[in-house]
Amino acid sequence: MGWLASLIQRHWQHPHIGLTILLWPLARIFQIIAMLRRWLYRVGLLSSKRLSCPVVVIGNIHVGGVGKTPLVAALVQALQQRQIKVGVISRGYGRSSNDTIIINACTTASEAGDEPLMLFQQTQAPIAVASTREAAGKALLQAHPNLQLLLSDDGLQHYALKRDLEIVVFPAADIGRNMDLLPNGSLREPLGRLHLADGIIFSQGDAIAMQQAQQLGMLKTQWCGYSRLNYADFYCLNQPQQTAQVTDFAGKNCVAIAAIGRPERFFQALQTLGIELKQTIALNDHAVIKSADWPQADVIFITEKDAVKLAAPLQHNIWVLPLSAQICPDLAEFIQTRLQLCATDTLKTCS
Template sequence: MGWLAGLIQRHWQHPQTGLAILLWPLARIFQIIAMLRRWLYRVGLLPSKRLPCPVVVIGNIHVGGVGKTPLVAALVQALHQRQIKVGIISRGYGRSSKDTVIINARTTASEAGDEPLMLFKQTQAPIAVASTREAAGKALLQAHPDLQLLLSDDGLQHYALKRDMEIVVFPAADIGKTMDLLPNGPLRESLGRLHLVDGVIFSQGDAIATHRAQQLDMLKTQWCGYSTLNYADFYCLNQPRQTAQAIEFAGRHCAAIAAIGRPERFFQALQTLGIDLKQTIALDDHAVIKPADWPEADVIFITEKDAVKLTMPLQHNIWVLPLSAQICPDLAEFIQSRLQLRSTATIKTLS
């Protein structure tokens, strides 16, 4: 991360008056450009394509990690339980390839990107990545013509693709905060954008957080809810069947490394679980962990997102912390009802 980017991100967390004065005009220019761009797509002056299948965008108005990927996995699994055939489209941020890729068991993170590959491993759903989400959708529907629904992982601001529903993931910790647009703040679009979407999930929140957002008039959506995170036992990267609980690492020199949007959340989660971290290393989101990055420690903890980028076996004693999300109330039910999707069991009965 460059020093300027680091300075600005620290300013987002702890605003500095002098820097705010310098960045405020730039944020207004960014805001005007964002509003103009969205208006040009809405009135048709910029082309927007529709796919022959309903598209639901799971996106955000923040820059960086908001806990979106675990929610996409949870939503896919909930739709599978309702016997809805769903696929995922993405641009595959951080990948080195520009090709259109339909992910399979042999696909690498450099080909597909770390988040799409992790979603495939977690859900086994059909997933395609391409330079545009339209191209990803076309390729996926050609390979899987029976899909009933496409989830766009991110892409709220990708207006070149028409969408049937928009669901925004918003960090519960940011409810009530005064935040500006880039570069004076972390927002891609203003908070007023929340009034225009179909649903809002407050990540790592609760019913109290949702009620507070409603009191602050943040919401005018048909659906709102929250998500919680659940952590499973650690597993050894070189031997995934070997699992352990936090207490088993007591008395050992432990470190953690993460290349995710908000690595401090991962480090805090480890400490909350009882891991005594002697060292933490935060890399840029989607960065490849290089040999020189590994800390000297008895045990090193990483995220699932980073695990899919690593080629095994590795000489380090590396443990992965799996997590899953739970969405409340049932977002899958809302999507199924809104889009009038029939379960495959019902379709077979009718046919």
């Protein structure tokens, strides 16, 4: 069925009239089911639980990668700088177990999932993964009762958990595109779902993208902004203290491999930085890179998300491209103000 999934995903980017005729009725069925499910939760016919701590969902209405994880890391760090005690909950997609796990320095990607482990390594924030986000939240609050806020990494459609704020990540490149729901398009919910959220981040966007979105009537939320990606120096997987710049790879046989939601973005980023790639290898999101996947090359580039799944020592020619996100304007300020969160050093005066 891999060929069918690839065919449909290509159809999402470059619609084919024959597939549109075939898949459009199925998308309407999916839309009805999604609307009915949301209504059942809203009227209380399906149970929705609330945790003892405010929950902010950082999610999306797309299938696949929208650049969300770097935004969660940036938001966690911004809240930490404001002295807000914040934790993260996740399902931990791609992990080998359904156990509830609170991540620590010894946790592996197979236990927790690649994205939660990467977030922990980048932020050192308390993070829990479980089969449900409610279970993850309860476990994390039991272990860290002083937490003031929980960020749910993904889970916009996980209505079994009540949320205090919803922030939707929407790719700026998709503004103005005519997109449909699954399976005729890449959307989990209709574009109108954006109007029900508390905020929208246009990932890899700018002020012009926000202006375009406003003209199209997409901005009916209390907060809206955009994010930009910043790239640091490459580092060697086996020796992270060893760094390099683009010029250090000039004239070498360079290959990139990625097991992320939209690997073409990683490949494009490398080329934009000035790396001449002889080959690109795209694997399924969250896939483990096996020994047979490694190509013969002078230099192999991977993402940070893939790096956390790999155990050293490996080939010395594997280099990681670190990235970080910048959110404009300050989303942490909006969340702190809206939820009336006090910095930990002023909690006594705020009570």
